[in-house]
Each structure stands twice: as C-alpha cells, then as structure tokens.
Amino acid sequence: MREQDSLERARNFMEVPYGYTPEEAIGEASRCLSCLRPTCKNGCPVEVDIPSFIKLIKEGKFIEAAWKIKEKNALPAVCGRVCPQEIQCESLCIMGKKGEPIAIGNLERFAADYERESGEITVPEKPKPTGRKVAIIGAGPGGLTCAADLIKLGHQVTIFEALHKPGGVLIYGIPEFRLPKVIVEREVEYIKKLGVELVPDAVIGKLYTVDELLNDHRYDACFIVTGAGLPMFLGIPGENLNGIYSANEFLTRTNLMKAYLFPEYDTPIKKGKKVAVFGGGNVAMDSARVALRLGAEKVYLIYRRSEAEMPARKAEVHHAHEEGIEFLFLTNPIRFIDDGKGNLCGVECLKMELGEPDQSGRRKPIPIKGSEFQIEIDIAIPALGTRSNPLLLSTMPDLKLNKRGYIVAEEGTGMTSKEGVFAGGDIVTGSATVILAMGAGKKAARAIHEYLKWKFWDTRSIQQ
C-alpha cells in the first residue's frame, strides 16, 4: 500500500498509508485462490467471512463487501487498520506459504472506507423488540461490538462511558496517524444509528453501582468492559519526577485532549527534545511516534529484550524504524536522574543479555554486570501495560476476582460469579489488543442473548 514519505510524516499527524484505489483493491483481491476449505476465517476473533468479502471485492461489489464484513464486525474501518493480521487471518493464508499472504487487513479497510465515502451507509432492518434491557459499561471496542450484536437481536442496549467521548482506547490511545478519529466517530455513529443508547460522562461505580443498574434501573444483564486500568511504572528511583508520563497519560493528552494543538485546546503537554519510551508493545510504538510528531529531536525506544521478542504489530515497528526512532534493545533502565529542580534530565541503564526462556516462552533478559551507562533525556514514557482498575470492582465485593485483581470470567461466554453480570476485554485478560476485546464482546453478546432467553445461571464451570 502506498504511504506518506517517512521523513515528512514523522512531523505530521496525518494517516501513514493512503489506502487502496479500487483498481489496486481488485488487483490484490484477485490474488486470492478462493480456497475450497479456507483457513483465513479461523484466524479472525470476530468470525468475519473473509473469502466471501474478498470475492465481492474481486467482482467490484465494494459496498456489498462492506456489508458482508459488517454482518460480523461492527468496526471494519478500525480493524482493517489496527488488527495484528500477521498473527491472525493473514498468518493462515495459503499464499503466505510461498510468498506474500493476501493483504486481508488492507482489503477490509478499503471496503469500509469505500462504503463510508460513498455515503451509502445502510442500517439493517430493526428486529422485533424482545423487551430485554442490557447495560454495557465502557464504550471501547469490546463494548461497541457487544452493543451492535445485541441490538441486532432485538434487545434494548445502553452503553455507559466514563469519559466525555465514546470509543475508549480507539479515541484516547491509538494516535490519529494510525487511526483517524473521524473514522472512530463515524463507526460510533453507525452503532448509534442501530439504536444503541450512549451515555457519556457516566462513571459506573460512582454514579450508579452495578446492583443499582440491575435492580433500580431494571437492566436484565450487564457487561463489564472497562478496559485498561492503572498504568504500571518501572519501580525505579525518580519515577515521580516531572517529565515522566505513563504512556496512557501521554497518549490521552495528545489524542483525546488534543494537546498538540495547545493553546487552541486547553490541555498542555511537555513536548521534549530528547524522549525515551520504555516497552516493546503497540502502545510503546505509538508513544514514540507521537513524541516525534510533537517535535522531539531524538526519540529512543528502550526495550529489555531483543527485537524478535517485541509484541508490537510488525507494520508499526517497521514504520517506527523508517521514521527514525532509535531502538536500544537489551537495555533496562535502573534510575531516573534529577536536574535538582524536580525535573527529569537523564536515565541510567544497564545492558542485558538473553538467557533461558521464561514463563511467556520468550528468552529472559539478564543484566550484564558493570554495563551501566547514562542517556540524556527530558521526557520519559514507560509503556509497560496496566494493572486492574479498582474503581468499579471495589464497589462489587460479591464479584470474584483473580490474584491480580482482574475479573474471573468463563472463557467463551464472559460469565462471572455474579448472576446477570458478564465481563470481557482488558478487565478480564489484562492488557491485550483491540480485536481480542472485540472478540470478547462478540462472545458475551451471544452468551447474554442465551441468558436473556432462559435466565439460567450456572457458575460451576467458572474457575475458582
């Protein structure tokens, strides 16, 4: 796919790839062998009928292709851009065995964008109302997916969102150049058009408890998809100095609050000349590339393992390299250095080497004695994932949590220890991806639908 020039784009917030032209899309789709027993489908957490939509693109029926995707996936323009296709659908494509797999993600993005630009967005016919009400807590990818599926089954759905804008991580976390916010707004608009009620500025746990939603507000079921929680820090000296941002804060200030447009927008951000980001995931890549676009002269990405162990999407790592991010692999920070006025002015690191594989199957980094060195930086961004958010859960003593404070929910349904309450996404699994939260939303929608039919609750299968 054609892209913005790497040096130019490193200084603007516009989207990196341009997207296919119709000719390019047909060309790519025509490479598909239309396998008799397609395996690509099995790699999709939301069960998109991939061979059928590719066939429609091949025939030039782009809008029909978008509808085909939307039968299973309410957020195709988002997924086409942010899914890690290389470990999902595309990894199973037979064409990938000998050469390049079909660019399924790019084609999905093309179909969704084509439908949007044509203005022919149609809403499926409203089903017969069932008279059942479902409350969804969190308007991120998991909540939006679950809502879209449930409303199509005829249930009344309300989504409660703590922030002033819906979209969750799609709005506050993933930057504009990777996922334009206009796209998220349009996808949310589509879900509202389906008839979903969206209540912003509603912090569940403070405004209403889950018991109040179920008893006083007469919701028949509740789905908790509250997403990321308290950001993790490095736990090294100096981490509260000025200039140290959690990745969540850094990204929220820029993406949700538009701090890069300060003072037109009220929220400020420290732009930094020399920035270090710590971590190897998508959020770390996003933070590093945002720092560059804010005007940093030098951006380091510091990771304690090697490039092969980095969990980030391949395309993002590649883009980051192209844009001039300096990667320091096998490097671990041990302390932040103070300028004497409470501001950050450097970081001391240790060199690492890889040892035996650990629990995650990745080779464990071991520090090399005496390899300490210092780097001059004025902004540090730890992007190390998050912990469970206690805000809502502390108001639910009857809900079973695991040792790490996440909700215990049944695999495949999201059923929790509390009757009528389902859960999914990061609040169950810990930090994961957009598409996994969407998959959890889809499975929960199916389970909630079953529950509303029978009102049967059997928690024996939930692990203690």
Next chain:
Amino acid sequence: MFKVLVSEQVVPNIQLLTIEAPEIAKKALPGQFVVAVADENGERIPLSLADWNSEEGTVTLIVMQVPSHIEKFGTVVCVGGCYGIGAIMPLARSLKSRGNKVISIIEARSNNLLYWQDKLKRVSDELIQTASDSSAPYKGWSYDPLIEMLEKNRKIARVYAYGCTFMMKLVSDTTKPFGVKTLVALNPIMVDATGMCGVCRVSVGGETKFACVDGPEFDGHKVDWDILAARKTTYLEEEIRSLQRFECQQWYFEKAKASVTK
C-alpha cells in the same frame, strides 16, 4: 452537557457554580469531586463538591476529592483555605451529624477573602476566622490557633485540611509532633480521573499512590510534599500562556463588540 444554573463570585477569585446534574446530586458524599470540562476544547479538571441538593437535582462547586470515612471521633478540627472553605462545609456538616464536636478554622490573606461564614457556623460548634493581615477576628494563619489548642493540651481526635498544597503541608507539619491524625485532600493534576493515566501519582509513606482512585484523602504525615509541590508546577508556563491568551482574546472580543454597537 450539564447546564450551569448559577455562576457567582463569592469573594475575589473564588467562583461558585451551581450545575444541573440530578444523577450526581443523588450520589454525592462529603469529600468527593467531579470532573468538569468547560467547552469542546476544554481540559478535564477535578473540582470538589461544596454542596448539593438531590431534590432540585443540582450540585455546587467551589473548586477537589473518595468520600471521607466519617464516624464519631470526638473533637474534630476542619481547616479550610481558598476553595477548601467550600469543601469543608459538607465535611463539617456530616461530622457534626455523627455527633462529633466540630471546630472549623478558615484562613485567607484578608477578611474580605473569607466566605460562607454563616453556613459554617451552622454546622460547627466553633468557627475560627483567621487572616494574616489582622482584618479577621484572629490574626495569623490557620495553623496558629491549631498550635495554641494543641499546646494547651486540648484533646483533638483528628484534623482535616482542605485547600492549597502549601497550607495542607503546614497543617500536617503542625500536628505531626503532637501525633494527631491529619487527613489532607490532595489536588494533583488529573486527566481522566478514572485511574487510567497515572498523572495524579503521589508518594505516600514511600509508596506511589494514585490520588483519583486511592485518594484524594491521605495521611498528611506520610505525604511526600516536595514531590507533590514539584509535580504541580509542571505546566506553570503553559498555564500562564493560556491565561494571557484568554485575556487577549477577551480584549479583542470586547473591542469587536463595542465597534458593532457603535
């Protein structure tokens, strides 16, 4: 959108806002805060609840706070300064209703910057008004009458201090040698205020805590005040720039308005 019903200046620089928010009014507790965004381009800022009316469905803000755990402690001193004068009112009211003897101390540079004296008198057994320029009944800062009480061995079960960071630090320093439990409501910078961003982290007893979900009330004797004060100044330059820009815009706006009416 939440409608602003009343907006008035209580004393110079202290603004009172009454806002239509029936669902929040039903849930309000002393020591809590709400997040406010002024307009489309606004910042998310935490503001403490100074009062609420669940029947009328309104909340009143004076400018931050998990509800205080309130029970019968005995004699309790509530210290308020700046916006905190508003925030200690519901605290004092709730403490008094639980049978505590409540002494409220409010401070300002000058008498004309004190407000809500009548409201506080109604919910306190004793109200001490201090001003550093001797225009109020008590000359000095809020910790001066507090030291007097402690030195006279008056039995005080606990102290609450709501207000600017420096005042809360001084009150905590005052009570520390006497071993009187002191709770402060910290007001660090926040963004989402739901436990997601971590900007509001404070060091309490050597541990990093998040004011939005772990606080904002903390033991004043354990807070690392130096880190807190430094963190609060992060955006000082930007704040000055924003304010100057706003003032310039107002000036152009007024000028444009004047030329239209001519």
